[in-house]
Amino acid sequence: MAAGLRELTLGDIVYGLAVPIIVGLVIIAFALSEPFLAQINPTLIGIFVFGVQEVIMTVGVGMLLGLVWNKWAGGASGFLLGSIYALWYSISGVFSPGWTRDISLLGYAISAMLIGYIAGALSKGSASFPRMLFSGLASGIAGALFLWLTFQLSPLGLVTGGFGFFVTITPRITFGILMPVFAKVFMKFGSTPKTEGVNAFLEKST
Numbered sequence: 443m444a445a446g447l448r449e450l451t452l453g454d455i456v457y458g459l460a461v462p463i464i465v466g467l468v469i470i471a472f473a474l475s476e477p478f479l480a481q482i483n484p485t486l487i488g489i490f491v492f493g494v495q496e497v498i499m500t501v502g503v504g505m506l507l508g509l510v511w512n513k514w515a516g517g518a519s520g521f522l523l524g525s526i527y528a529l530w531y532s533i534s535g536v537f538s539p540g541w542t543r544d545i546s547l548l549g550y551a552i553s554a555m556l557i558g559y560i561a562g563a564l565s566k567g568s569a570s571f572p573r574m575l576f577s578g579l580a581s582g583i584a585g586a587l588f589l590w591l592t593f594q595l596s597p598l599g600l601v602t603g604g605f606g607f608f609v610t611i612t613p614r615i616t617f618g619i620l621m622p623v624f625a626k627v628f629m630k631f632g633s634t635p636k637t638e639g640v641n642a643f644l645e646k647s648t
Contacts, residue, residue, distance in 0.1 A: 469495050493613070495530075499523040500550050501617045504558025505581055509565050509574050509625035516558025524554025546600070549592025557585035557614070561621075569629050574622035582618030586611040 503523055508516020528547040564577035590610050593601040601610060 465498060469498060496527060496550075497613045497617055499527040500554035501557055501582065501585065501614055502621060504554050505561045505578055505617060505621045506625055506628075508558040508560070508562030508581070509577060509621060510567075510628050511562065512567060513559045513562030516560075516562040517555050518558070520558030521551055521555035524551035527551075527554070544596050544598055546589070546592045546596045546598075549589045553585040553589040553592075556588055557581045560584055569626070571622060571626055574625055575619065578618035578622045578625075579615060580618075582614035583611065586614040 500520070500523065504516050504520025506516075507519050528550040531550070532544075532547050558581075560581035561577050564580055565574050568574065590601075590607055593606065593610070
């Protein structure tokens, strides 16, 4: 039975309204800081502008929804946000020959989908932290390996070598540890979707 307005709690407002808005503002804030970071060191742009946006949109959101909801929510949100990130990234490099058609852009979208789906498929809504941690790490590593593969298939050769592999897999392992912690907090305060009937239907259909 759906909860009414009277059942709305402070936790629902914080995690359902305030937290998403803050995350969105953080993404915009890092993007707006690009000119300032360029004056300090251009490398910081890759870390704090593209890097922060990448891990939030292509790793964090899909993985979190997969852990607290189900594999369908994780996979769908990962694919949508991964596609948006790839589109924005391609537009930002529109003047680079071959960049807008590079296969690594597709890798971002598919990798994000895999991360969200695998996290949900392995955890199956479990509140057990060890299982969530395993699911987060497994999905993060799988997504990193898939993205790394598309980087190697890319004729541009932008991400190669040991350091390239390190910068690809490290943030996904890091989020594979952090997202289960956030998922546990969400579950503790009852901020998980109230859709047991929908979840049961989806599980039976697979």
